[in-house]
Amino acid sequence: MKKVLAFDVDDTLAVTKSPIDDRMAESLIKIAKKFQICIISGAKFEQFLNQIINRLNTEEELLTQFHLMPTCGTQYFVYSLFKKGWQKIYSQDLSLAQRKKIILELEKAAKALNYWPEKTYGDIIEDRGSQVTYSALGQNAPAELKYQYDPDGSKRYEIKKILDQKLEQLEVRIGGTTSIDVTFLGIDKAFGMKKLIENLKIKKEEILFFGDKLQPGGNDYPVKAMKIDCIEVTNWQETVNILETINLLTT
Ligand SMILES: [Mg+2]
Incomplete structure (x- = not known):
């Protein structure tokens, strides 16, 4: 049974550096009611807000389902209802x-x-x-x-x-x-997934990862190499079709 759906951003949730489409926003809101959502990419935190979070027209409680991993999982943010904002769990800063x-x-x-x-x-x-x-x-x-x-x-x-x-x-x-x-050294999306597993106390079998670069050498490949179940997509439209299907099947 999957507990977390994890996503790359560029060409998985959106066109590179562009905000997510309305259809994607709607699907993410629906699916976040059923699964925890992890988003991991090389982009910085503000970009996650601009591209995705600010496009989700949703109540605050649902944001607590999201786990944001900017800069390839070297930073990790979750939403705090108590603080009414995003809270940094860690940041592995370079000197x-x-x-x-x-x-x-x-x-x-x-x-x-x-x-x-x-x-x-x-x-x-x-x-x-x-x-x-x-x-x-x-x-x-x-x-x-x-x-x-x-x-x-x-x-x-x-x-x-x-x-x-x-x-x-x-x-x-x-x-x-x-x-x-x-x-x-040693930072890639697999590093982020390990941190997520640690923090949520889940097994890797409970994660389903979506990415567009899952072939060896691609920036999503390390996730596949650690044997997390992955779905390879070529663009956000493919992802949204799959999410709509999952949403239909899990109601
Ligand atoms: Mg990508």
Whole structure:
């Protein structure tokens, strides 16, 4: 019996960096009445609010069903009715010196490879505390440009190869659509799932995970590799169809 439905964000719940569709919001509200919901992605916490939570037109009590894991599970937030807001359970922050070094090396590598764009859409590198994120075209680049930029990840792999040499004690991961995330070593979505299991005192068999990058090398693959049941989707429309079906079957 599943207790938790866990979701990646980009291309699983929404178009990259865009707010969820009304149909998705409606399905999530319905399904959160039956299962706990975990959302895990490389995005920062504020992005979770903008893309998903603020789109859920629902009563406060239902928010307590949600477990938010921004920056690949290096942070974990739950909703407190008592405090009337989101409460941080933990944040595995990098030191200031580590973050400075990561920023420097990312910029150097991207420029050396000629991948630093002339026209940018917002910050290319963002310090998210527990993670430093490189977004090739900038944080706010239009989705269609992002999807065209590096569909097979080969540009980012070149940057990763350089960084793996320079940042030995850190994890350099190819993220969503145009991003590279740098965190402590050993951080991936499996790390987040282990923290969720610990916190909820559940078994991994009680989780069902939805993601679009479940093939080896994909950022959702570590969840599959730890033998959590997974459903692979290619876009949010597929996910919403499955959620609507689960909602129908579980009433
Ligand atoms: Mg994704």
